[in-house]
Amino acid sequence: MTKNWWKLLAVVFIIYTIIAGLLFKVPHLAILHESIRNLYFHVPMWFTMIMLFLSSVIYSVKYLKSGNEQDDLRAVEGVNVGVIFGILGLLTGSLWAKFTWGTWWTTDPKLNSALIAILIYLAYLVLRGSLDEEQKRARIGAVYNIFAFPVMIVLVFVLPRMTDSLHPGNGGNPGFGSYDLDRNMRMVFYPACIGWILIGFWIKQLRFRIRKMENYFLSK
């Protein structure tokens, strides 16, 4: 129990955010109205994705230093789960956009950046798929993973801020910044972020263990 308390915390937080996120009072803002509740489900997906990609890069660096196969497995599972969370982020955002903007997708800098960020990591998975030899695959994959990370950071955090965007929080649209995110919302938003990040790492850990077992039985 001492080692697994964070999994319990994750489950409690997620159940709490689903209930509180749909039932608690939210401020009534122009354009957003009730769809502001999407904040609890859309934004944590991106936070989780970034954290998983960050952990993946850290394990890629570790792999290049140590050459330990398990570091490589952790790195690739970080990307696998991160891509899933990225796709969930796109889907929740797209659903929200349908109700708020009236369209599933627009050519907005923030949306495009998010899509390209996912393309970078899909390219990483394609690169790994094209190599058969395990050590070579791990090494070249790690190199590309580390190389692409700073580009992804520029893409997601710097470029959209340099242009106007329809996305909440940019260009005068009501957003989730400090001035209009009130105390009630923070009470749900922060647990949601922590809960989803923990869930992401839990899935990653499970997938890593499955891969480790598969490798163990295959080599026997």
Next chain:
Amino acid sequence: MTLYSQVRSLIKKELVLEWRSKYAINGILLYIASTVFICYQSFKKVEPVTWNALFWIIMLFAAINAVAKSFMNESKGRQLYYYTLVSPQAIIISKIVYNFLLMIALSVIALFFYNVVFGNTIGDVPLYLVSVLIGSLSFATSFTMISAIASKAGNNATLMAVLSFPVVIPVLMAIIKLSKNAMDGLDRSVSVDEIVLLLGINVIISATSLLLFPYLWRE
């Protein structure tokens, strides 16, 4: 040998190899000329926005063709020979510098062709030339490392495209914005942000290339 002299002799080697065969430079030149001509035949007359976008699209594909082969032409035996002689940093620096020179030459020629065929509507020519220079540098830094990765993964042309496009798109978006500012002849203070951003991206990409190439190269 010091790193500097290693880099210098490697760049000299690249230039001599290029000069002897002239295969790459002639092929790319013909590619640029025919693409510009095809665009001219299909567009006849273009708006300034299209002018700018079309120029960078032509440059993007020329850059992929020109830079992609920088590691693919090297045979395994020759790479082993370099490995015994020089440090990996010298190799990647020399490739980046050589590709930068190649890209400058290609962009200047392409810009000339393009101006002859489509006419010139640039508002601020010096700033546009700066954006072309920074564009050449960005293409050189990002494609060189990607080409090294793709060459290790079996010289696959599809892989080169798949790996390079997501990495180069953010750079290309910033370049197109900068050169659009130059086309419209906006005040130069507007473009300072883009120039700083692009130089920053180039520093980051070069630094990560320098750090990572030794791991990629070792076999």
